[in-house]
Amino acid sequence: MFATILKSRRHVWREWLISYLFLLPALSFFLLFVAYPMLKGVYISFFDYSLNNFDFIGLDNYKHLFQDKTFIQSMKNTILIVFIAVPLVIAFSIFVAMTIYKKNEFTRSFFRGVFYLPAVTSVVSITVVWASIYELNFGILNYITSLFGAEPIAWLGNPHTALFAIIAVLITTSVGQPIILYVASVGNIPTSYIEAAQIDRATSGQIFRKIIWPMLMPTNLYIIVITTINTFQTFAIVQLLTAGGPLYKTSTVMYGVYEKAFMLGNFGLASAMGIILAVVIGIISFIQFRYLGSDVEY
Amino acid sequence: MAARMKRLTAVISIMLVMMMLAACGSNNNTANSSTNTVKEEKPSGETEKAKPVTITWWNFPSFQALDGEVGKYEKEIIAAFNEKNPDIKVNLEMITFDGGPEKLNVAIASNSAPDLIYDAPGRIIDWGKKGLLAPLDDMITDEVRNDISPAFWKQSTVGDKTVMYPINTAPFMMAVNKTIFEKIGALDLLPLDRPDRTWTFDEYKKALQAVKEKAPDVIPSGFFAKSQAGDQGTRAYLANLGISRFLNEDYTQVAINTENAGKALDWIVQAEKDKLVISGSAALAAADVNDLFLQGKLAFTINYSAVLKAQNATLKKAEFEEVLLPFPTLDGSKPKLEPYLGGMAIFNNDDEAKIAASKKFIDFVANDEVYGKKNLIQTGGLSVRNSITGLYNDPEYAYAELAREFITDPPTIADGWADVRTFWFPELQRVLLGEATGKEALDSFAANANKAITDAKAKAQTQKK
Numbered sequence: 001m002f003a004t005i006l007k008s009r010r011h012v013w014r015e016w017l018i019s020y021l022f023l024l025p026a027l028s029f030f031l032l033f034v035a036y037p038m039l040k041g042v043y044i045s046f047f048d049y050s051l052n053n054f055d056f057i058g059l060d061n062y063k064h065l066f067q068d069k070t071f072i073q074s075m076k077n078t079i080l081i082v083f084i085a086v087p088l089v090i091a092f093s094i095f096v097a098m099t100i101y102k103k104n105e106f107t108r109s110f111f112r113g114v115f116y117l118p119a120v121t122s123v124v125s126i127t128v129v130w131a132s133i134y135e136l137n138f139g140i141l142n143y144i145t146s147l148f149g150a151e152p153i154a155w156l157g158n159p160h161t162a163l164f165a166i167i168a169v170l171i172t173t174s175v176g177q178p179i180i181l182y183v184a185s186v187g188n189i190p191t192s193y194i195e196a197a198q199i200d201r202a203t204s205g206q207i208f209r210k211i212i213w214p215m216l217m218p219t220n221l222y223i224i225v226i227t228t229i230n231t232f233q234t235f236a237i238v239q240l241l242t243a244g245g246p247l248y249k250t251s252t253v254m255y256g257v258y259e260k261a262f263m264l265g266n267f268g269l270a271s272a273m274g275i276i277l278a279v280v281i282g283i284i285s286f287i288q289f290r291y292l293g294s295d296v297e298y
Numbered sequence: 299m300a301a302r303m304k305r306l307t308a309v310i311s312i313m314l315v316m317m318m319l320a321a322c323g324s325n326n327n328t329a330n331s332s333t334n335t336v337k338e339e340k341p342s343g344e345t346e347k348a349k350p351v352t353i354t355w356w357n358f359p360s361f362q363a364l365d366g367e368v369g370k371y372e373k374e375i376i377a378a379f380n381e382k383n384p385d386i387k388v389n390l391e392m393i394t395f396d397g398g399p400e401k402l403n404v405a406i407a408s409n410s411a412p413d414l415i416y417d418a419p420g421r422i423i424d425w426g427k428k429g430l431l432a433p434l435d436d437m438i439t440d441e442v443r444n445d446i447s448p449a450f451w452k453q454s455t456v457g458d459k460t461v462m463y464p465i466n467t468a469p470f471m472m473a474v475n476k477t478i479f480e481k482i483g484a485l486d487l488l489p490l491d492r493p494d495r496t497w498t499f500d501e502y503k504k505a506l507q508a509v510k511e512k513a514p515d516v517i518p519s520g521f522f523a524k525s526q527a528g529d530q531g532t533r534a535y536l537a538n539l540g541i542s543r544f545l546n547e548d549y550t551q552v553a554i555n556t557e558n559a560g561k562a563l564d565w566i567v568q569a570e571k572d573k574l575v576i577s578g579s580a581a582l583a584a585a586d587v588n589d590l591f592l593q594g595k596l597a598f599t600i601n602y603s604a605v606l607k608a609q610n611a612t613l614k615k616a617e618f619e620e621v622l623l624p625f626p627t628l629d630g631s632k633p634k635l636e637p638y639l640g641g642m643a644i645f646n647n648d649d650e651a652k653i654a655a656s657k658k659f660i661d662f663v664a665n666d667e668v669y670g671k672k673n674l675i676q677t678g679g680l681s682v683r684n685s686i687t688g689l690y691n692d693p694e695y696a697y698a699e700l701a702r703e704f705i706t707d708p709p710t711i712a713d714g715w716a717d718v719r720t721f722w723f724p725e726l727q728r729v730l731l732g733e734a735t736g737k738e739a740l741d742s743f744a745a746n747a748n749k750a751i752t753d754a755k756a757k758a759q760t761q762k763k
Contacts, residue, residue, distance in 0.1 A: 051406045052428035053761070136578035137517065138595075157581025159731060243525040246580045246727045262400035264716055267407055 038278075041271045049268035061272035071273065074244075074251040077163060078277075081252065082231045082284075085167050089174045089227050090220070096175070097182030098208075112180055119176030127240040130169045131156070134241075156242050159249045166250050169237050174230065178223045185219040186212065221292045225285055232281050253277045351655040352387040356405075356412040358398055360466075360640055361676040362609060368392050371676055378669055379662045386655045388414075395527075406430060411645040413656045416663075419453040419462060420710040422643045426461035427713070427758060432644040433459040437657045442665075445683045453639055453711055462641040463660050466605070466679030469635035469701045470530050472625055473602035475516075475594060477618035479505075482512035488623070494700060495623055496633060499539055499562075502626035506574040509597045519598040520587035521566055521579040523726035526719050528584020530636045530708070531601025532726060536562050538625035538633050549712040550755075552747045555740035558628055563729050563736030570730065580730040594618050600625075603638050604698035608678025622694050624704055634706035640677060714754025721746040 020027075045062070048055045065071045100111045118126055133141050134155040142152040155165045189212060197207050235254035238244060244251030244259070253273055261270030357372055364370040369392040376388045391412065393401055399421065405411045411430070415422070425431050438460060443451070446464060454462040479485045487505040489497035506518040522532065533554075537544050540559030545552055569575040576582065576596065584601045591599035594616030607620060624633035642663060644656040663673055674681050675689055680699055687699055712718060725739040734742070 049407070050428075051403065051425070052430060136581070137576065152577070154578035154581055157578040157731075162581075242581065243583075245524055245724070246731055247724065247733065258400075259720075262403055264720070265403040265407060 041274055044268055045271040045275050047268045049266075049271075051265045057268070061269050062276070064269065065272055065276065070248050070251065071253075071256055073248045074253050074256045075276075075280075077248075077250060078232060078234070078252045078254075079280075080163065081167055081170065081234055082228055084164075085170050085174065085231050086224065086227050088167075088171055089178060089231075090224060092171065093175050093178035093182050093223070094216075096179050097186050098212075101183050101186045108183060112183060115179045116176035118173045123173065123236040124240060126173060127169065127237055130165075131241055134165055157246055159246050162242055162246060162250045166234075166237055166241060169241070170231065170234060173237070174227060178227065181219050181223060182216070185216055189215045217292070221288070224292060225288050228284060228288065229281055232277060232284075349651070350385045350387065351651045352389060353413040353652050353655050353659065354389045354391065355414040355416075355659070356391050356393050356398070356402070357416050358393055358395055359609075360416045361673065362678055364676075366612070375663060375669060375673065378666075379659060382662070383655075383658055386658060388659060406645075411647060413645055413647060413649075413652050414642060414659060415645070416465075416640060416642050417462075418641075418710075419639055419708070420715065422462045422641070423453070423456060423711045424716055425643070425645075426456035426459070430645060431456075431461040432646040432653045432656075433461060434463050434644065434657065434660070435460045437661060438463070442683070445685050447682070447684065449705060449707060450637075450639060450682050452707060453637075454641060462643045463664060464639055464641040464682040465664050466638075466640045466674055466677045467682050467702075467705075468604040468638045468679045468698055469705050470534060470601065470603050470638055471635060471698075471701065472535075472598055472600050472623045473591065473607070473620045474505075474623055475591065475597050475618050476621045478509060478513055478516055478594075478597050482508060484508040484512065488621075490621065494703075495697065496630070497623070497626045498630040499626045499628045503574075506569070506598070510573055513597070516594075517576045517590065517596050518574045519569075520576050520582070520590065520596050520600060521570070521730075522582040522584050522587045522601075523580050523723045523730055524583040524586070526723055528588075528601045529719055529722055530710075531584055533709070533722070534634070534636050535600045535625055536566075538627050539565070541628045541631060543634075543706075545709040545712055547707075549709065550751060552740075552744035555737070555744040557737065560735065560737030560740050562628070563726075563739065567729055567732070567736070580727045589613075591620075592616070598623075604695055605638055605640075605677060605679045607694060620694075622697055622701070624701060633704050635701060635704045636708040637702075637705045638679065639682070640679060641682075712751055713758060714750040717750040717754065718747040721750070 046056060046058060048057045048060070096111065096115060100108050103111075133139055136142060136152055136154045136157065139155075141155065142150075146152065153161060155161050193211050193215075194207055197211055202210070233254050234252050235258060238250055238252050238255045239258065242250040244255050254277070257270045257273045257277075260266045260273065355372075355376075357369075359368060361371045361375075364374065369390060372390050372392070376390060379388065380386070402411070402415070402421070406425070422431070450464045450467065451460070454460055454464050474488060476485070476488070476490075479488055484505070487501070487508055489495045489501065509516055509518040521535075522528065533544050536542075536559050537554060539562035540554070540556060542556040542559040543553040545554075566575055566579075570577060570579060576587065576590070579587075587596065588599055588601060588606070588610065590596040591602075592610055592614045602620075602622065604622065607622070624635060627633055642660045644653055644660070646653065662669060664670060666673075671686070671689065674686070680695070680702070681687070681689065689695070709715065709718075721743050725734075725743040728734040728742075729736055729739045
């Protein structure tokens with residue numbers, strides 16, 4: 001009896017050990033490149049850490065940020081970008097997915113490829129193209145609007161249009177993955193459900209609201225959370241198109257992190273900005289899981 | 299099983315804490331080592347001739363690319379240096395003006411700075427003030443010291459220590475597309491018949507008006523306020539149009555917030571509306587404006603120099619003759635031009651052998667019989683040495699040498715300069731977008747910049763204690 005128990009325990013132990021050995025490479029990378037930098041970021045945020053300085057200053061970096069008008073403006077801009085861009089990305093992706101999922105394989109693949117292309121293209125290349133589109137004096141957008149008699153607009157130089165110009169670029173680079181996922185997800189909905197509803201004379205709107213939308217909830221949750229997190233971290237487009245201007249109207253928190261850390265060498269302040277952003281993302285992700293997760297149907 | 303899980307969690311936690319402590323420990327060392335006063339090292343001549351030394355040189359594209367290959371010329375310098383110094387291996391890493399400064403900040407903060415850098419006082423003096431550089435005084439001979447203007451030494455020195463070995467220079471100026479003026483028959487509106495090419499604000503306005511009226515496809519002039527790159531152009535433009543210094547003479551306060559400079563800024567806003575200045579300048583970077591100039595779409599650009607002229611030679615997309623001009627002044631007084639100054643500095647990485655080897659390399663780059671002049675020409679700049687002139691057979695270089703008499707002390711060596719310059723372009727944007735008058739914006743800049751200077755001085759004092 002005792003020997004059997006011992007043998008069984010050895011077996012469990014060996015299985016446990018082998019499982020963790022398989023996990024070890026991924027776990028090591030996670031600890032080294034994700035967990036450790038995160039904890040280090042929290043640690044650094046309590047220090048005045050510049051090129052030649054490393055002094056503990058407690059919560060001073062956080063106090064400074066909450067009194068810093070440019071940081072508050074950047075946080076407002078970031079939240080505005082998220083609240084505008086994420087719903088538009090979701091709506092546009094579902095619209096495209098609903099439009100193309102019934103088409104033949106070639107058409108589906110073509111459109112998936114077209115919309116996914118910006119996701120795999122370098123952000124630098126994309127912004128260079130958009131910069132030339134938005135250019136005030138020689139840009140194609142102003143040329144097109146001038147054909148309708150409109151005056152040229154400094155799309156990136158006008159405080160009223162710059163943020164929306166950034167959001168437009170952001171949307172084009174963000175819809176690729178959601179479209180692919182939605183097309184796959186919509187294609188997996190059993191046609192018998194939809195056919196049954198059609199027999200009961202349900203309208204297209206009713207079919208979408210009562211059948212397709214609930215069946216898409218697991219995909220929705222994933223896409224909303226991931227798109228929200230990615231949008232909160234908007235940086236490259238801002239850096240390359242506007243450098244946060246004009247008048248900080250397009251500055252985002254991540255751009256601020258870059259500016260403080262890499263341009264000014266103030267790593268403590270930049271870490272504190274990153275921590276505040278992480279907390280905001282954490283709260284919003286929690287709310288999304290809390291309220292959207294409960295509607296998920298598997 | 300649960301107990302094992304607990305043990306595993308405990309092991310991972312301990313590992314994590316150890317990693318943090320180890321990293322924090324190394325970081326504290328970094329901070330301590332970098333805040334320590336730079337140690338005095340022996341003169342290079344006294345170092346023992348012994349073990350091979352490897353030094354790392356990070357270089358911006360300070361030298362023009364050879365055969366279109368970035369870094370090829372630098373490799374040629376290293377090869378020639380190695381013929382005379384086979385025991386010193388030089389590892390070259392080319393960095394760009396776009397990402398290089400950020401890369402340097404990260405390298406310094408993470409204790410992995412290079413040994414050598416070829417850069418300008420704007421960054422080098424800041425590093426020097428933070429005690430990150432090795433002093434170079436023991437390698438500067440009396441002959442060299444007396445042959446270089448005190449203004450250049452002022453930009454290369456922190457306290458009583460020389461931290462940058464000045465090599466090349468060129469005053470920042472404007473440039474004009476002379477071909478356009480020839481085509482519209484308005485060459486007489488440019489001050490090219492005067493040896494020093496000085497001119498007034500009113501003469502400049504007439505030249506812009508002529509371009510607007512007679513060359514409708516060409517934008518008369520450029521301005522930019524998107525970001526801080528090239529900000530010396532906007533600084534000097536305003537300082538001359540408004541005949542005001544940028545900072546006061548002891549670098550303790552902003553001096554540009556005068557009535558005249560405010561009016562000059564207001565004029566730029568009005569000129570943009572009148573199509574004399576490019577539209578949308580609030581969203582343009584210095585590089586955008588120079589690109590338009592190189593495409594032949596802009597008559598005047600405000601951020602140019604003999605060095606930039608040489609570097610831009612391959613980037614010109616239209617056939618035209620560009621000519622350097624000083625900034626016009628409100629009352630016709632002598633212009634004040636900020637100099638570009640290039641030189642080499644050594645990071646104090648606590649290795650005497652590397653510091654000594656780096657000094658030998660700097661001496662080779664600056665003073666070698668063959669490569670000294672060759673290097674200067676490859677930078678496209680002039681020598682900082684008064685005795686070295688006539689490097690080029692080009693009238694624009696001859697003029698650039700003459701214009702050295704207009705060189706003023708730049709604000710880039712002020713305490714807290716890295717912070718000060720971040721306040722400049724947002725204020726320009728405010729004016730260009732109609733949110734403030736020129737004087738209001740300059741006063742606001744002065745308030746923020748003065749505070750940054752005061753804070754930086756106070757912090758430096760605290761660190762010294």
